[in-house]
Amino acid sequence: MKNSFQRGLALFLTTIIILSLASCGGGDAVSKISSKVAAKSSETDKKIDTSEHKKIVFLVLGDKPTNGRMEASMAKENKLLTQKINTELSLQFIEWADWQAKYQLALASGDSSIDLVGTATDWLYAWPLVRKGAFLPLSEDMLSTYAPQTWKSVPKEDWEECTSEGKIWFIPEDQYTQWTNHGMFYRGDWAKETNLSNGKVTRFEDLETYFDGILKNHQGVIPWDVSGPNNLWGLLPGYLESHTQDIVILGVDPAIFYYDRSDPYKVISPFMDGQEFVDAVKLMKKWGDKGFWRSDVLNYQGDTRSLMYAGKSGADQHHTQTFVTTTRPQMNAKQPGSDLQFYYWGEENKNVNRDLITHGALAISASSRNPERALMVYDLIRNDKQIYMLHNFGIEGKDYLINKDGTLGHPKGYDETKDALGTNFWYGRIDKFEPDHDNWDNAAKKQIFEELDKVAGKYALSKFVFDPTKVSAEIAALTDICNSQMPSLAYGKAGDPVQAVAKFREALKSAGYEKVKTEVQDQLNKLKSSQS
Secondary structure (H helix, E strand, C coil): CCCHHHHHHHHHHHHHHHHHHHHCCHHHHHHHHHHHHHHHHCCCCCCCCCCCCEEEEEEEECCCCCCCHHHHHHHHHHHHHHHHHCEEEEEEEECCCCHHHHHHHHHHCCCCCCCEEEECCCCCCHHHHHHCCCECCECHHHHHHHCHHHHHHCCHHHHHHCEECCEECCEECCCCCCCCCEEEEEEHHHHCCCCCHHHCCCCCCHHHHHHHHHHHHCCCCECCCCCHHHCCCCCHHHHHHHHCCEEECCCCCCCCCEEECCEEEEEECCCCCCCHHHHHHHHHHHHHHHCCCCCCCCCCCCCHHHHHHCCCECEEEEEHHHHHHHHHHHHHHHCCCCCEEEEECCCCCCCCECCCCCCCEEEEECCCCCHHHHHHHHHHHHHCHHHHHHHHHCCECCCEEECCCCCEECCCCCCHHHHCCCCCCCCCCCHHHCCCECCCCHHHHHHHHHHHHHHCECCCCCCCCCCCHHHHHHHHHHHHHHHHHHHHHHCCCCCCHHHHHHHHHHHHHHCCHHHHHHHHHHHHHHHHHHHC
């Protein structure tokens, strides 16, 4: 998945779009859709009629592949879907350029051709979209009738994570093991050239030693080549995770509102209070002056991961899953001996959380003309192994191979960066259908997964659904300030760090920071009372 810090790129526009949704129905949206689902639920006691051929559209995130492999595989998948439920499936892609705005617009449009929607509560604004009427509530009758295998396999407590006001809104990706905690990929071979202990980055500040080594030993290589417009907040959130016990409160924009692990119901903000943010901005100023990233970082929009693969950048920033499944295998192939390693934010202070089961989730569009058939399609993709393999891995013998040891391999000459299937089904994967790949470092995967499993905590506010209605104007103003000022702070382009932070904080206060904080706190207090 693309860098989650890209969330900042379109937050202001996203907020405006959400407000427009509200103006088109807002508070009545959920009740109107609930009436629609009640009518659907009353039909579930009837025998399922699949006599009419249906075409279902699945809205997914990612760039549409152009190599023809997806079309070939889906042609076979659709033959099976037609045989089983008289249905065809097509994918509609929200491409990565301006993905947040495009995703919101697609769901705000009321497009009745969209049926299945890939969503998430932490990076795809699932709960705000629920409030604005974008999704259809899923009754137990609907799920048990049209997605019976999924309904039976998801535990009650996991359905509860997808429930608000007594209604189920999504299907969780709760049976797939992944870690999407972020950090920095770095070359082990180059780290060994420095005086880092055991050639490892184990603290945030160790990155400076590593980057210094690149400047000294590898002329022409940018230590961390990064696209500022696609990573507006840079390393600032990572610094804070690695120097505090603070956790960002999901679903509240902009992402400056946190809780401390010791008291999850008290709203705090390391961006507004304390010394850590000042220290972070000072360090970024120092690193920028040293040349750890390109001078035009605030405008550069190149593919920096490809530059790492080419040996022209010494690091890349993303999460554990990307390291295990993508960047380490690719570096092994493209830069043999590079020994790519991963330092994750909060490693030194054990400030890391497990993934939410709704980091990937499936919703039904409120405008779908065929929600029942859409659920039937999803139930097969998720639970029918033959269809699952076609949808996620392609055609056996052409796109993938199953080795004697059970690992998944690829035909000779296969290049993941050119030949990947690209269906991007991140909304219902199942461990039992997900073999390890033969080009993964499965020993390294096992080691890091076990390490994270021992130290990771659980996000404490998974049932918190923030309603921004009373402070929507202030949120838009705060988001605008963060989008305009945070990049300069993150890349050392804001002048004197102390003065720049003071200016930033004063701007947020003037824009209504305290009002938003108070509203978040009030809603957290209500949640706490209801749970106790």
